[in-house]
Amino acid sequence: MSDKVTSLASGHEGTLYDQTHAYLQRLRGGEMGSLPAIFGILVLAGIFEIASPFFITKLNFANLFVQSAELAMLSAALVFVILLGEIDLSAGVTAGVAMAVFIDLVKTQHWNWIPALGAGFFAGIAIGAVIGFMVAKIGVPSFVVTLAFFLGFQGMQLVLLGEGGVYRVETPAILAIMNNNLAAWGGWLMLVIALAVSFVISLFDRARRASYGLVNKPFSMVIIKLAGMAVIGGISIYYLNLNRSQGSIPISGVPIVIPISIAILFIGTFALDRTRYGRYLYAVGGNPEAARRAGIKVVGVRVIAFIICAVLAVVSGVFHASRIGSVDGSAGHTIVLSGVAAAVVGGVSLFGGRGRLAHAAIGAIVISMIDNGLGLLQMPAGINFLVQGGVLLLAATIDALARRRGGVVSRN
């Protein structure tokens, strides 16, 4: 590669061994990211596999993905505000209101589903903007603003849909998200695209560093990352491509929600890591006063975060409507706390400034596994809540302890 032009290191130096060593040191320093959550996934899989013969079955494997996607999207939505050290307790009901708007326009106004869905998203954007304005401009604590919206919007849902109103979703495109699957080749194509995109970005980054005469990490790290993606993705797709039906009509393939979710998480991560807005979001979450003095328009950054949160929450609402096939006045009332739990369990700090969308997705898998596994064991719902509450408390404690030790190295 290129010559080292400087005397100050950047963390890219050294062999694979050095890099591994540095990584382990970071772990010991408390920068564990979602490692505890990944460990949790393995432990839960082991426990539920022993306890229930249904847990590791092809059907349940697919179910888990589908359930996780809905929660992952809501949790990813919350990451944008949690990174600011804020919270949006109304994210779930925002989604509920947006879907109520959608179904109302389709059913009673006979709108085409596309503009109706657009109106739903527009409602989400408007709600996010109002919350953001109240928090960032007026200075009402987000906890209070969104708690008020959480209560108020439950009423709004009832007004829009009527008491006890349940409307079936009949739009094929929306139903397809959670209920239809890619053809076998589609799953493999998805993996190939993901690997290609990841590889090209790595090469691009390395070329850019090299063009400024900066050292790159050993190339073997790129290969190892791709190999890891290929193995995990390959096994999952292979498994999802097997027939998982218990009846006579075969069901197989990667649920359509998976590529949609991955694409959204990818775009969101790209925005957080590589755009000015992403940098400002982390900066405001880390030290708002420092951000302000650096000339960052803190109010704008905050308002936009609440809007992004609302929009992704509506996406999660669409997933939910697709999965259960209907919209009713109680949608989104309970999911928001699971969403917060998923983010925190996955390694997003409630103190702001630290966390990634992938953390939310991994945390969502943990929470969904608990939900799903306890359901299969036919545990009473009370046990489920107790376990989820315990897991959230544990994760938040780890977060607080890790914060005291402080992170060491950035990802760049």
Next chain:
Amino acid sequence: MSFDIPVIELKGVTKSFGPVDVLKGIDFSAYAGQVTALVGDNGAGKSTLIKGLAGVQPYDGGEVHFAGGIVELKSPLDAGELGIEVVYQDLALCENLDIVQNMFLGKEELKAATLNEPHMELQAVQALESLSVKTVKSVRQKVSSLSGGQRQTVAIARSVLRDAKVVILDEPTAALGVAQTEQVLNLVTRLADKGVAVIIISHNLGDVFKVAHQISVLYLGKMVATLKTKEVTYDEVVAYITGAKGQEGAN
């Protein structure tokens, strides 16, 4: 070096908070390549004077001359455009971001609409090296893992990166130990050697005598003395600060 033409010169600036006159017509100058210490007892008006220069709390009256011409400092943006950078006592760094990210905060470079990290990293390293900074392990370390002195270093290097003409340091050594104070003072000297006009606020006269070329003493909102460090003794400066000297209008 031009001792006669200051980079920045205040003429009769005033500032009041309601009925309280905090700055009562201050004259003050800082020169390129020189360290000017601003001293004075608690409440003398040092921070208020600095906030005016930084544009965060504009003066009520008086003139600000920059490089010979009259300028308006109505906002931090105005100050930034002229090349006036302030390193606040609390440093204003984001602990969750790394050194490079902090040094470029608010001034990120883009290429193809995305952050040009390698170029920013290169410039940050060069800025740190131009100040002979060797104590940081990696420029991609998060600020949360840095010591107080290292943080001060990052904050000062940030101003170099922004091509500052005037750098104002508010009590840069207040919270530091002996070795780290030494490091930061060396940094201050090197910054001036690069041609920057450095203004340093400090309560530690030992530090002031080590680095400053001249000392301006504020007493209850008035500039009571502007002295060359070489021509003055420690005790004289103390006398000005405490008001034992200079009340008869030495200025």
